[in-house]
Amino acid sequence: MIAVQFGLGLEYDTGYQPSVAMNASGLAVEVHQSEGASSKLWSRVGRIEGLSVIWGPVAHFDEGEPAHCALNNAGVVVEVHASNGFLSSGLWYHVGSASPSGIEWGGSNKYDSGAQPAIAINDAGDVMEVHKSQSNSGLWYRTGKVTGKTIAFNSSVSFGNGSTPKVALNNQGTVVVVYQGGGSDLLYAVGHLRDGKQSFGPARSYDQGAAPSVALSDDGLVVEVHESQTLNGLWQRVGRVVGDSIEWIGGATEFDNGAKPSVAVSGNRAVQVHQGELAARSLWSSVSLLADRAKWMENNMPVLGSRRLGEIVMSASHDAGMYEGNVAGLTQNLDMYDQLSYGVRYFDLRPSKFINDFYIYHGFAAIRGPLLSKVLDDVAKFMSEGHRELVILKLSHYSSLVSEAVDLAGKATKAILDVDKPDLSLFNQMVYRELANLVESKIGKWLVKEKAEKPLRDLSLAELTQNGGRVLVVCDGGYPLDIKRDGLWVYRDWQDGDANKGDLIVYDQYSNTTSFSDMQSDQFKNFKEYTGKCKSVDHVCDMFLLSWTLTPATAVWLYSKEANRELAASLGTLSIPNSHKQIVNLLYVDYVQYSRATDIALLLNHLPGFAA
Incomplete structure (x- = not known):
């Protein structure tokens, strides 16, 4: 059976709440917030070589709360983040062009109010965005389409209650959302994007933990990572989309210590990044093959x-x-x-x-x-x-x-x-x-x-x-x-x-x-x-x-x-x-x-x- 094994990562920077994306050419994009009290947002590109990521230099691109990014095979990268500050609730996006030499970002555009945004993109330029309400536990999504350096978003739609939502979208229009429900319950929902319209199946509980992240291949393979609900362990699991549900292949297995993991897949590789354990602001990454090791x-x-x-x-x-x-x-x-x-x-x-x-x-x-x-x-x-x-x-x-x-x-x-x-x-x-x-x-x-x-x-x-x-x-x-x-x-x-x-x-x-x-x-x-x-x-x-x-x-x-x-x-x-x-x-x-x-x-x- 296909499985993932990220193993222990290598440190590549300092910062807070990293997000990673990759495409079929082996290009990787990472964004994160500065360590400490700074609200600066940073981005970089890297290339996947074997089981390593060769990261390029980091570049400052905006101010705000922790960012989330996605990348397609044409090199189009999209990023979303929240306004900085407790009293601010604006949600913002960038569209950029990624190449081995760096990212050429478009302007910063406000598109909604809320918190904890995440985004996904496919090769057709379709995007799927999710976020939490700024005042309660309501979860919302928006569909949209990239045109040049802008996104034409449709209206927000409510889809559940929880926190820390993450989303993945493939070229068949399949969507997977994961989030933390009440307490330490982790839930997912599978949807399908057709002509800009989204429909979700029922939310299903699949594990216990916090801060989940998800990636999805074109053939429906799901790779999920999350934190332990109490300690600082990081966990990984693999499944496959069947209709509006996921058939998980075995249980979750631990791969490292840390917090706030993010995952991406393309071809037969997956990459993860995470923040260091406990109060550490170090950033770590590792690459896994998607293989039947048995x-x-x-x-x-x-x-x-x-x-x-x-x-x-x-x-x-x-x-x-x-x-x-x-x-x-x-x-x-x-x-x-x-x-x-x-x-x-x-x-x-x-x-x-x-x-x-x-x-x-x-x-x-x-x-x-x-x-x-x-x-x-x-x-x-x-x-x-x-x-x-x-x-x-x-x-x-x-x-x-x-x-x-x-x-x-x-x-x-x-x-x-x-x-x-x-x-x-x-x-x-x-x-x-x-x-x-x-x-x-x-x-x-x-x-x-x-x-x-x-x-x-x-x-x-x-x-x-x-x-x-x-x-x-x-x-x-x-x-x-x-x-x-x-x-x-x-x-x-x-x-x-x-x-x-x-x-x-x-x-x-x-x-x-x-x-x-x-x-x-x-x-x-x-x-x-x-x-x-x-x-x-x-x-x-x-x-x-x-x-x-x-x-x-x-x-x-x-x-x-x-x-x-x-x-x-x-x-x-x-x-x-x-x-x-x-x-x-x-x-x-x-x-x-x-x-x-x-x-x-x-x-x-x-x-x-x-x-x-």
């Missing part, structure tokens, strides 16, 4: 099918199973099913045996996450839906709480373990067999088991998935060599002395720092020097993993935010392939969805419709 391999098999693993870019999840459990070790907040649905295809899983169960852990076996069986059940759930995707599970860092207690204390005791009947066995071959049995019992029907005449690294994606979706399980250490199990392959790191024994060899070198700039420099240096050969043996290395992670003792979320915000823009400065004709294969991150790693992978794979 089926990104399957949907692009004509292009990807002939590629081998070393020729494909994937999003990768660091400590993928640490989405619940001990808060000190959390590195993700999506469970495995949701990570798979988001498009992650490489998972770092670290199993630990505790009493009679296997858990996922991080750092120390006592820092436990979910049961491994639960993680594998999520994989089975995703694969059972019929996705023709290749999923890679890397099992490594085998441990047990008992073995760590022995290492640390020299003995295992009931007091250390705080259990009635402690299992004093260390992680050994018997425990590995139990692990292998668990994997087989949960996802055996999807395991890559075909022992082809050519090595795993030489199999194409189409060959690996010729019988449907498959899970490639690779295991580190000596166990997979000593205990042969069909469906469990040998993993090796690039620097291992016996790397040539690996069925899958990955360059995986983390930077071991909490400094983003140091991590970025180190990872980029690693990639620039990567030759596609192993370090210690004369053998090909299959995949390069960009370890875009910081390594604090705890509070991974706080440290991951800067790295995730910067991933797309940073990769835009990196030459791929490098001078050795190698590419980045695995984008390895914490809190994967906030980094937009799957969208970046789609662009780096140079898939049709997703030009970088």
